[in-house]
Amino acid sequence: MKTKAASLPYAVWTFIFIVVPLAMVAYFAFIDEAGHFTLENVSSVGQYTPVLARSIWLAAIATVICLVIAYPLSYLLSRMHVGRQKVFLMLVMLPMWMNFLLRTYAWMTLLERNGLINRFFALFGLGPFEMINTQGAVVLGMVYNYLPFMILPLYSIMVKIDNRTIEAAQDLGANSYHVFSKVVLPLSVPGITTGITMVFVPAVSTFIISRMLGGGGNLLIGDLIDLQFLGNAYNPNLGAAISLVLMVLILLCMSIMNQFDNDEGMEGALL
Known part of the structure:
Protein backbone atom coordinates (compact mmCIF):
# COMPACT_ATOMS: atom_id res chain seq x y z
CA MET A 1 0.00 0.00 0.00
CA LEU A 39 -6.25 10.15 -42.82
CA GLU A 40 -4.85 12.70 -45.27
CA ASN A 41 -2.18 13.94 -42.84
CA VAL A 42 -0.76 10.47 -42.26
CA SER A 43 -0.94 9.57 -45.95
CA SER A 44 0.90 12.80 -46.81
CA VAL A 45 3.89 11.71 -44.74
CA GLY A 46 4.90 9.35 -47.56
CA GLN A 47 6.05 12.26 -49.75
CA TYR A 48 8.77 12.99 -47.17
CA THR A 49 10.25 9.48 -47.31
CA PRO A 50 13.62 10.75 -48.67
CA VAL A 51 13.94 13.12 -45.71
CA LEU A 52 13.08 10.33 -43.28
CA ALA A 53 15.53 7.96 -44.97
CA ARG A 54 18.27 10.61 -44.80
CA SER A 55 17.58 11.16 -41.11
CA ILE A 56 17.78 7.43 -40.34
CA TRP A 57 20.94 7.02 -42.44
CA LEU A 58 22.85 9.90 -40.86
CA ALA A 59 21.69 8.95 -37.35
CA ALA A 60 22.79 5.35 -37.96
CA ILE A 61 26.23 6.48 -39.16
CA ALA A 62 26.64 8.74 -36.14
CA THR A 63 25.56 5.92 -33.82
CA VAL A 64 28.08 3.48 -35.30
CA ILE A 65 30.89 6.04 -35.04
CA CYS A 66 29.94 6.77 -31.41
CA LEU A 67 30.02 3.03 -30.65
CA VAL A 68 33.41 2.55 -32.32
CA ILE A 69 34.89 5.46 -30.35
CA ALA A 70 33.12 4.86 -27.05
CA TYR A 71 33.62 1.10 -26.71
CA PRO A 72 37.44 0.97 -26.30
CA LEU A 73 37.38 4.27 -24.40
CA SER A 74 34.80 2.94 -21.94
CA TYR A 75 36.73 -0.29 -21.48
CA LEU A 76 39.99 1.54 -20.76
CA LEU A 77 38.14 3.87 -18.41
CA SER A 78 36.57 0.96 -16.52
CA ARG A 79 40.00 -0.66 -15.97
CA MET A 80 41.55 2.49 -14.48
CA HIS A 81 42.06 3.25 -10.82
CA VAL A 82 38.92 4.63 -9.16
CA GLY A 83 40.47 8.07 -8.72
CA ARG A 84 41.41 8.30 -12.39
CA GLN A 85 37.97 7.08 -13.41
CA LYS A 86 36.36 10.04 -11.66
CA VAL A 87 38.70 12.50 -13.38
CA PHE A 88 38.13 11.08 -16.85
CA LEU A 89 34.37 10.81 -16.30
CA MET A 90 34.37 14.49 -15.43
CA LEU A 91 36.27 15.23 -18.66
CA VAL A 92 33.69 13.22 -20.62
CA MET A 93 30.85 15.15 -19.02
CA LEU A 94 32.56 18.54 -19.16
CA PRO A 95 31.28 19.51 -22.65
CA MET A 96 27.74 18.68 -21.49
CA TRP A 97 27.95 21.51 -18.96
CA MET A 98 27.92 23.94 -21.89
CA ASN A 99 24.72 24.86 -23.69
CA PHE A 100 23.89 22.55 -26.64
CA LEU A 101 23.44 25.53 -28.95
CA LEU A 102 26.81 27.04 -28.01
CA ARG A 103 28.59 23.75 -28.65
CA THR A 104 27.11 23.62 -32.12
CA TYR A 105 28.00 27.25 -32.78
CA ALA A 106 31.59 26.39 -31.84
CA TRP A 107 31.69 23.76 -34.57
CA MET A 108 30.34 26.30 -37.06
CA THR A 109 33.32 28.52 -36.23
CA LEU A 110 35.70 25.61 -36.70
CA LEU A 111 34.26 24.24 -39.94
CA GLU A 112 33.37 27.37 -41.91
CA ARG A 113 35.42 28.35 -44.97
CA ASN A 114 37.46 30.89 -43.02
CA GLY A 115 37.34 28.86 -39.82
CA LEU A 116 40.17 27.68 -37.63
CA ILE A 117 40.53 24.28 -39.33
CA ASN A 118 40.88 25.76 -42.81
CA ARG A 119 43.31 28.36 -41.46
CA PHE A 120 45.41 25.54 -40.03
CA PHE A 121 45.45 23.72 -43.38
CA ALA A 122 46.35 27.00 -45.10
CA LEU A 123 49.64 27.02 -43.18
CA PHE A 124 50.62 23.95 -45.24
CA GLY A 125 49.22 25.33 -48.50
CA LEU A 126 46.10 23.17 -48.36
CA GLY A 127 42.44 24.08 -48.75
CA PRO A 128 40.19 25.78 -48.16
CA PHE A 129 37.91 22.77 -47.83
CA GLU A 130 34.12 22.89 -47.90
CA MET A 131 33.32 21.33 -44.53
CA ILE A 132 30.29 23.31 -43.37
CA ASN A 133 26.80 22.69 -44.83
CA THR A 134 27.58 19.06 -45.61
CA GLN A 135 26.26 15.73 -44.37
CA GLY A 136 29.69 15.05 -42.87
CA ALA A 137 29.36 18.16 -40.73
CA VAL A 138 25.94 17.00 -39.53
CA VAL A 139 27.32 13.58 -38.56
CA LEU A 140 30.27 15.24 -36.83
CA GLY A 141 27.91 17.42 -34.81
CA MET A 142 25.83 14.38 -33.83
CA VAL A 143 28.90 12.41 -32.76
CA TYR A 144 30.32 15.27 -30.72
CA ASN A 145 27.06 16.06 -28.93
CA TYR A 146 25.84 12.50 -28.31
CA LEU A 147 29.10 10.62 -27.68
CA PRO A 148 28.74 10.90 -23.85
CA PHE A 149 25.37 9.14 -24.13
CA MET A 150 27.22 6.15 -25.56
CA ILE A 151 30.17 6.26 -23.17
CA LEU A 152 28.22 6.41 -19.91
CA PRO A 153 26.04 3.28 -20.32
CA LEU A 154 29.00 1.31 -21.67
CA TYR A 155 31.18 2.40 -18.78
CA SER A 156 28.49 1.64 -16.20
CA ILE A 157 28.28 -1.94 -17.52
CA MET A 158 31.99 -2.55 -18.07
CA VAL A 159 33.00 -1.29 -14.64
CA LYS A 160 30.96 -4.18 -13.20
CA ILE A 161 33.00 -6.77 -15.10
CA ASP A 162 35.29 -8.25 -12.46
CA ASN A 163 38.97 -8.41 -13.39
CA ARG A 164 39.00 -11.90 -11.90
CA THR A 165 36.61 -13.05 -14.62
CA ILE A 166 39.03 -11.87 -17.30
CA GLU A 167 41.99 -13.40 -15.45
CA ALA A 168 40.13 -16.72 -15.14
CA ALA A 169 39.54 -16.78 -18.90
CA GLN A 170 43.23 -16.09 -19.49
CA ASP A 171 44.24 -18.82 -17.03
CA LEU A 172 42.07 -21.26 -18.98
CA GLY A 173 44.06 -20.50 -22.14
CA ALA A 174 41.93 -17.81 -23.79
CA ASN A 175 43.91 -15.31 -25.84
CA SER A 176 43.03 -11.61 -26.08
CA TYR A 177 40.59 -12.17 -28.95
CA HIS A 178 38.67 -14.91 -27.14
CA VAL A 179 38.64 -12.93 -23.87
CA PHE A 180 37.01 -10.08 -25.75
CA SER A 181 34.59 -12.11 -27.87
CA LYS A 182 33.59 -14.68 -25.22
CA VAL A 183 33.72 -12.63 -22.01
CA VAL A 184 33.85 -8.85 -22.39
CA LEU A 185 31.56 -8.43 -25.40
CA PRO A 186 28.66 -10.65 -24.16
CA LEU A 187 28.75 -9.02 -20.73
CA SER A 188 28.72 -5.54 -22.26
CA VAL A 189 25.75 -6.12 -24.60
CA PRO A 190 23.26 -4.34 -22.26
CA GLY A 191 25.46 -1.24 -22.34
CA ILE A 192 25.73 -1.44 -26.13
CA THR A 193 21.96 -1.66 -26.65
CA THR A 194 21.30 1.15 -24.17
CA GLY A 195 23.97 3.35 -25.74
CA ILE A 196 22.66 2.75 -29.26
CA THR A 197 19.16 3.70 -28.16
CA MET A 198 20.31 6.80 -26.29
CA VAL A 199 22.31 8.04 -29.30
CA PHE A 200 20.07 7.00 -32.19
CA VAL A 201 16.81 8.38 -30.77
CA PRO A 202 17.94 12.01 -30.33
CA ALA A 203 20.12 11.86 -33.47
CA VAL A 204 17.29 10.79 -35.78
CA SER A 205 15.01 13.58 -34.50
CA THR A 206 17.55 16.40 -34.21
CA PHE A 207 17.00 19.69 -36.00
CA ILE A 208 19.41 22.22 -34.49
CA ILE A 209 22.52 20.33 -35.63
CA SER A 210 21.28 19.81 -39.18
CA ARG A 211 20.10 23.40 -39.46
CA MET A 212 23.35 24.96 -38.22
CA LEU A 213 25.91 22.55 -39.68
CA GLY A 214 24.04 21.07 -42.62
CA GLY A 215 22.45 24.12 -44.20
CA GLY A 216 19.22 24.03 -46.18
CA GLY A 217 20.39 21.19 -48.42
CA ASN A 218 20.51 18.61 -45.62
CA LEU A 219 16.98 18.79 -44.25
CA LEU A 220 16.21 16.14 -41.64
CA ILE A 221 12.90 14.94 -40.23
CA GLY A 222 13.31 17.12 -37.14
CA ASP A 223 13.70 20.21 -39.33
CA LEU A 224 10.59 19.22 -41.24
CA ILE A 225 8.53 18.90 -38.06
CA ASP A 226 9.85 22.23 -36.82
CA LEU A 227 8.87 23.93 -40.08
CA GLN A 228 5.31 22.61 -39.82
CA PHE A 229 4.85 24.20 -36.40
CA LEU A 230 7.00 27.33 -36.59
CA GLY A 231 7.80 27.90 -40.28
CA ASN A 232 5.96 29.66 -43.07
CA ALA A 233 4.32 26.38 -44.12
CA TYR A 234 2.41 26.32 -40.84
CA ASN A 235 0.51 23.03 -40.71
CA PRO A 236 0.45 21.59 -37.17
CA ASN A 237 -1.75 18.67 -38.22
CA LEU A 238 0.82 17.48 -40.75
CA GLY A 239 3.57 18.15 -38.20
CA ALA A 240 1.74 15.99 -35.68
CA ALA A 241 1.34 13.21 -38.27
CA ILE A 242 5.08 13.27 -39.08
CA SER A 243 5.85 13.25 -35.34
CA LEU A 244 3.54 10.28 -34.85
CA VAL A 245 5.22 8.30 -37.63
CA LEU A 246 8.64 9.16 -36.19
CA MET A 247 7.55 8.03 -32.72
CA VAL A 248 6.30 4.72 -34.11
CA LEU A 249 9.59 4.24 -35.93
CA ILE A 250 11.61 4.99 -32.78
CA LEU A 251 9.47 2.64 -30.67
CA LEU A 252 9.98 -0.07 -33.28
CA CYS A 253 13.75 0.40 -33.17
CA MET A 254 13.73 0.35 -29.37
CA SER A 255 11.66 -2.84 -29.29
CA ILE A 256 14.11 -4.52 -31.69
CA MET A 257 17.07 -3.47 -29.53
CA ASN A 258 15.31 -4.69 -26.37
CA GLN A 259 14.58 -8.03 -28.02
CA PHE A 260 18.21 -8.34 -29.04
CA ASP A 261 19.25 -7.52 -25.48
CA ASN A 262 16.90 -10.17 -24.08
CA ASP A 263 18.18 -12.78 -26.52
CA GLU A 264 21.76 -12.04 -25.53
CA GLY A 265 20.81 -12.21 -21.86
CA MET A 266 19.17 -15.62 -22.33
CA GLU A 267 22.19 -16.88 -24.24
CA GLY A 268 24.49 -15.66 -21.48
CA ALA A 269 22.34 -17.39 -18.89
CA LEU A 270 22.49 -20.65 -20.83
CA LEU A 271 26.26 -20.40 -21.11
Whole structure:
Protein backbone atom coordinates (compact mmCIF):
# COMPACT_ATOMS: atom_id res chain seq x y z
CA MET A 1 0.00 0.00 0.00
CA LYS A 2 2.85 2.37 0.89
CA THR A 3 4.55 1.54 -2.42
CA LYS A 4 1.44 2.49 -4.37
CA ALA A 5 1.13 5.76 -2.47
CA ALA A 6 4.79 6.58 -3.10
CA SER A 7 4.46 5.88 -6.83
CA LEU A 8 1.35 8.06 -7.21
CA PRO A 9 3.26 11.34 -7.87
CA TYR A 10 5.31 9.64 -10.58
CA ALA A 11 2.15 8.20 -12.15
CA VAL A 12 0.54 11.66 -12.17
CA TRP A 13 3.70 13.22 -13.63
CA THR A 14 3.88 10.53 -16.35
CA PHE A 15 0.23 11.00 -17.23
CA ILE A 16 0.41 14.81 -17.47
CA PHE A 17 3.74 15.22 -19.23
CA ILE A 18 3.98 12.02 -21.31
CA VAL A 19 0.59 10.40 -21.90
CA VAL A 20 -1.37 13.62 -22.46
CA PRO A 21 1.15 15.17 -24.94
CA LEU A 22 1.37 11.91 -26.89
CA ALA A 23 -2.42 11.68 -27.00
CA MET A 24 -2.59 15.27 -28.28
CA VAL A 25 -0.07 14.49 -31.03
CA ALA A 26 -2.10 11.46 -32.08
CA TYR A 27 -5.34 13.50 -31.97
CA PHE A 28 -4.09 16.34 -34.16
CA ALA A 29 -2.51 13.86 -36.59
CA PHE A 30 -5.97 12.49 -37.47
CA ILE A 31 -7.96 15.70 -37.79
CA ASP A 32 -8.01 18.51 -40.33
CA GLU A 33 -8.17 22.27 -39.76
CA ALA A 34 -11.93 22.05 -39.21
CA GLY A 35 -11.53 19.35 -36.55
CA HIS A 36 -12.91 16.52 -38.68
CA PHE A 37 -11.38 13.05 -38.77
CA THR A 38 -9.06 12.45 -41.72
CA LEU A 39 -6.25 10.15 -42.82
CA GLU A 40 -4.85 12.70 -45.27
CA ASN A 41 -2.18 13.94 -42.84
CA VAL A 42 -0.76 10.47 -42.26
CA SER A 43 -0.94 9.57 -45.95
CA SER A 44 0.90 12.80 -46.81
CA VAL A 45 3.89 11.71 -44.74
CA GLY A 46 4.90 9.35 -47.56
CA GLN A 47 6.05 12.26 -49.75
CA TYR A 48 8.77 12.99 -47.17
CA THR A 49 10.25 9.48 -47.31
CA PRO A 50 13.62 10.75 -48.67
CA VAL A 51 13.94 13.12 -45.71
CA LEU A 52 13.08 10.33 -43.28
CA ALA A 53 15.53 7.96 -44.97
CA ARG A 54 18.27 10.61 -44.80
CA SER A 55 17.58 11.16 -41.11
CA ILE A 56 17.78 7.43 -40.34
CA TRP A 57 20.94 7.02 -42.44
CA LEU A 58 22.85 9.90 -40.86
CA ALA A 59 21.69 8.95 -37.35
CA ALA A 60 22.79 5.35 -37.96
CA ILE A 61 26.23 6.48 -39.16
CA ALA A 62 26.64 8.74 -36.14
CA THR A 63 25.56 5.92 -33.82
CA VAL A 64 28.08 3.48 -35.30
CA ILE A 65 30.89 6.04 -35.04
CA CYS A 66 29.94 6.77 -31.41
CA LEU A 67 30.02 3.03 -30.65
CA VAL A 68 33.41 2.55 -32.32
CA ILE A 69 34.89 5.46 -30.35
CA ALA A 70 33.12 4.86 -27.05
CA TYR A 71 33.62 1.10 -26.71
CA PRO A 72 37.44 0.97 -26.30
CA LEU A 73 37.38 4.27 -24.40
CA SER A 74 34.80 2.94 -21.94
CA TYR A 75 36.73 -0.29 -21.48
CA LEU A 76 39.99 1.54 -20.76
CA LEU A 77 38.14 3.87 -18.41
CA SER A 78 36.57 0.96 -16.52
CA ARG A 79 40.00 -0.66 -15.97
CA MET A 80 41.55 2.49 -14.48
CA HIS A 81 42.06 3.25 -10.82
CA VAL A 82 38.92 4.63 -9.16
CA GLY A 83 40.47 8.07 -8.72
CA ARG A 84 41.41 8.30 -12.39
CA GLN A 85 37.97 7.08 -13.41
CA LYS A 86 36.36 10.04 -11.66
CA VAL A 87 38.70 12.50 -13.38
CA PHE A 88 38.13 11.08 -16.85
CA LEU A 89 34.37 10.81 -16.30
CA MET A 90 34.37 14.49 -15.43
CA LEU A 91 36.27 15.23 -18.66
CA VAL A 92 33.69 13.22 -20.62
CA MET A 93 30.85 15.15 -19.02
CA LEU A 94 32.56 18.54 -19.16
CA PRO A 95 31.28 19.51 -22.65
CA MET A 96 27.74 18.68 -21.49
CA TRP A 97 27.95 21.51 -18.96
CA MET A 98 27.92 23.94 -21.89
CA ASN A 99 24.72 24.86 -23.69
CA PHE A 100 23.89 22.55 -26.64
CA LEU A 101 23.44 25.53 -28.95
CA LEU A 102 26.81 27.04 -28.01
CA ARG A 103 28.59 23.75 -28.65
CA THR A 104 27.11 23.62 -32.12
CA TYR A 105 28.00 27.25 -32.78
CA ALA A 106 31.59 26.39 -31.84
CA TRP A 107 31.69 23.76 -34.57
CA MET A 108 30.34 26.30 -37.06
CA THR A 109 33.32 28.52 -36.23
CA LEU A 110 35.70 25.61 -36.70
CA LEU A 111 34.26 24.24 -39.94
CA GLU A 112 33.37 27.37 -41.91
CA ARG A 113 35.42 28.35 -44.97
CA ASN A 114 37.46 30.89 -43.02
CA GLY A 115 37.34 28.86 -39.82
CA LEU A 116 40.17 27.68 -37.63
CA ILE A 117 40.53 24.28 -39.33
CA ASN A 118 40.88 25.76 -42.81
CA ARG A 119 43.31 28.36 -41.46
CA PHE A 120 45.41 25.54 -40.03
CA PHE A 121 45.45 23.72 -43.38
CA ALA A 122 46.35 27.00 -45.10
CA LEU A 123 49.64 27.02 -43.18
CA PHE A 124 50.62 23.95 -45.24
CA GLY A 125 49.22 25.33 -48.50
CA LEU A 126 46.10 23.17 -48.36
CA GLY A 127 42.44 24.08 -48.75
CA PRO A 128 40.19 25.78 -48.16
CA PHE A 129 37.91 22.77 -47.83
CA GLU A 130 34.12 22.89 -47.90
CA MET A 131 33.32 21.33 -44.53
CA ILE A 132 30.29 23.31 -43.37
CA ASN A 133 26.80 22.69 -44.83
CA THR A 134 27.58 19.06 -45.61
CA GLN A 135 26.26 15.73 -44.37
CA GLY A 136 29.69 15.05 -42.87
CA ALA A 137 29.36 18.16 -40.73
CA VAL A 138 25.94 17.00 -39.53
CA VAL A 139 27.32 13.58 -38.56
CA LEU A 140 30.27 15.24 -36.83
CA GLY A 141 27.91 17.42 -34.81
CA MET A 142 25.83 14.38 -33.83
CA VAL A 143 28.90 12.41 -32.76
CA TYR A 144 30.32 15.27 -30.72
CA ASN A 145 27.06 16.06 -28.93
CA TYR A 146 25.84 12.50 -28.31
CA LEU A 147 29.10 10.62 -27.68
CA PRO A 148 28.74 10.90 -23.85
CA PHE A 149 25.37 9.14 -24.13
CA MET A 150 27.22 6.15 -25.56
CA ILE A 151 30.17 6.26 -23.17
CA LEU A 152 28.22 6.41 -19.91
CA PRO A 153 26.04 3.28 -20.32
CA LEU A 154 29.00 1.31 -21.67
CA TYR A 155 31.18 2.40 -18.78
CA SER A 156 28.49 1.64 -16.20
CA ILE A 157 28.28 -1.94 -17.52
CA MET A 158 31.99 -2.55 -18.07
CA VAL A 159 33.00 -1.29 -14.64
CA LYS A 160 30.96 -4.18 -13.20
CA ILE A 161 33.00 -6.77 -15.10
CA ASP A 162 35.29 -8.25 -12.46
CA ASN A 163 38.97 -8.41 -13.39
CA ARG A 164 39.00 -11.90 -11.90
CA THR A 165 36.61 -13.05 -14.62
CA ILE A 166 39.03 -11.87 -17.30
CA GLU A 167 41.99 -13.40 -15.45
CA ALA A 168 40.13 -16.72 -15.14
CA ALA A 169 39.54 -16.78 -18.90
CA GLN A 170 43.23 -16.09 -19.49
CA ASP A 171 44.24 -18.82 -17.03
CA LEU A 172 42.07 -21.26 -18.98
CA GLY A 173 44.06 -20.50 -22.14
CA ALA A 174 41.93 -17.81 -23.79
CA ASN A 175 43.91 -15.31 -25.84
CA SER A 176 43.03 -11.61 -26.08
CA TYR A 177 40.59 -12.17 -28.95
CA HIS A 178 38.67 -14.91 -27.14
CA VAL A 179 38.64 -12.93 -23.87
CA PHE A 180 37.01 -10.08 -25.75
CA SER A 181 34.59 -12.11 -27.87
CA LYS A 182 33.59 -14.68 -25.22
CA VAL A 183 33.72 -12.63 -22.01
CA VAL A 184 33.85 -8.85 -22.39
CA LEU A 185 31.56 -8.43 -25.40
CA PRO A 186 28.66 -10.65 -24.16
CA LEU A 187 28.75 -9.02 -20.73
CA SER A 188 28.72 -5.54 -22.26
CA VAL A 189 25.75 -6.12 -24.60
CA PRO A 190 23.26 -4.34 -22.26
CA GLY A 191 25.46 -1.24 -22.34
CA ILE A 192 25.73 -1.44 -26.13
CA THR A 193 21.96 -1.66 -26.65
CA THR A 194 21.30 1.15 -24.17
CA GLY A 195 23.97 3.35 -25.74
CA ILE A 196 22.66 2.75 -29.26
CA THR A 197 19.16 3.70 -28.16
CA MET A 198 20.31 6.80 -26.29
CA VAL A 199 22.31 8.04 -29.30
CA PHE A 200 20.07 7.00 -32.19
CA VAL A 201 16.81 8.38 -30.77
CA PRO A 202 17.94 12.01 -30.33
CA ALA A 203 20.12 11.86 -33.47
CA VAL A 204 17.29 10.79 -35.78
CA SER A 205 15.01 13.58 -34.50
CA THR A 206 17.55 16.40 -34.21
CA PHE A 207 17.00 19.69 -36.00
CA ILE A 208 19.41 22.22 -34.49
CA ILE A 209 22.52 20.33 -35.63
CA SER A 210 21.28 19.81 -39.18
CA ARG A 211 20.10 23.40 -39.46
CA MET A 212 23.35 24.96 -38.22
CA LEU A 213 25.91 22.55 -39.68
CA GLY A 214 24.04 21.07 -42.62
CA GLY A 215 22.45 24.12 -44.20
CA GLY A 216 19.22 24.03 -46.18
CA GLY A 217 20.39 21.19 -48.42
CA ASN A 218 20.51 18.61 -45.62
CA LEU A 219 16.98 18.79 -44.25
CA LEU A 220 16.21 16.14 -41.64
CA ILE A 221 12.90 14.94 -40.23
CA GLY A 222 13.31 17.12 -37.14
CA ASP A 223 13.70 20.21 -39.33
CA LEU A 224 10.59 19.22 -41.24
CA ILE A 225 8.53 18.90 -38.06
CA ASP A 226 9.85 22.23 -36.82
CA LEU A 227 8.87 23.93 -40.08
CA GLN A 228 5.31 22.61 -39.82
CA PHE A 229 4.85 24.20 -36.40
CA LEU A 230 7.00 27.33 -36.59
CA GLY A 231 7.80 27.90 -40.28
CA ASN A 232 5.96 29.66 -43.07
CA ALA A 233 4.32 26.38 -44.12
CA TYR A 234 2.41 26.32 -40.84
CA ASN A 235 0.51 23.03 -40.71
CA PRO A 236 0.45 21.59 -37.17
CA ASN A 237 -1.75 18.67 -38.22
CA LEU A 238 0.82 17.48 -40.75
CA GLY A 239 3.57 18.15 -38.20
CA ALA A 240 1.74 15.99 -35.68
CA ALA A 241 1.34 13.21 -38.27
CA ILE A 242 5.08 13.27 -39.08
CA SER A 243 5.85 13.25 -35.34
CA LEU A 244 3.54 10.28 -34.85
CA VAL A 245 5.22 8.30 -37.63
CA LEU A 246 8.64 9.16 -36.19
CA MET A 247 7.55 8.03 -32.72
CA VAL A 248 6.30 4.72 -34.11
CA LEU A 249 9.59 4.24 -35.93
CA ILE A 250 11.61 4.99 -32.78
CA LEU A 251 9.47 2.64 -30.67
CA LEU A 252 9.98 -0.07 -33.28
CA CYS A 253 13.75 0.40 -33.17
CA MET A 254 13.73 0.35 -29.37
CA SER A 255 11.66 -2.84 -29.29
CA ILE A 256 14.11 -4.52 -31.69
CA MET A 257 17.07 -3.47 -29.53
CA ASN A 258 15.31 -4.69 -26.37
CA GLN A 259 14.58 -8.03 -28.02
CA PHE A 260 18.21 -8.34 -29.04
CA ASP A 261 19.25 -7.52 -25.48
CA ASN A 262 16.90 -10.17 -24.08
CA ASP A 263 18.18 -12.78 -26.52
CA GLU A 264 21.76 -12.04 -25.53
CA GLY A 265 20.81 -12.21 -21.86
CA MET A 266 19.17 -15.62 -22.33
CA GLU A 267 22.19 -16.88 -24.24
CA GLY A 268 24.49 -15.66 -21.48
CA ALA A 269 22.34 -17.39 -18.89
CA LEU A 270 22.49 -20.65 -20.83
CA LEU A 271 26.26 -20.40 -21.11
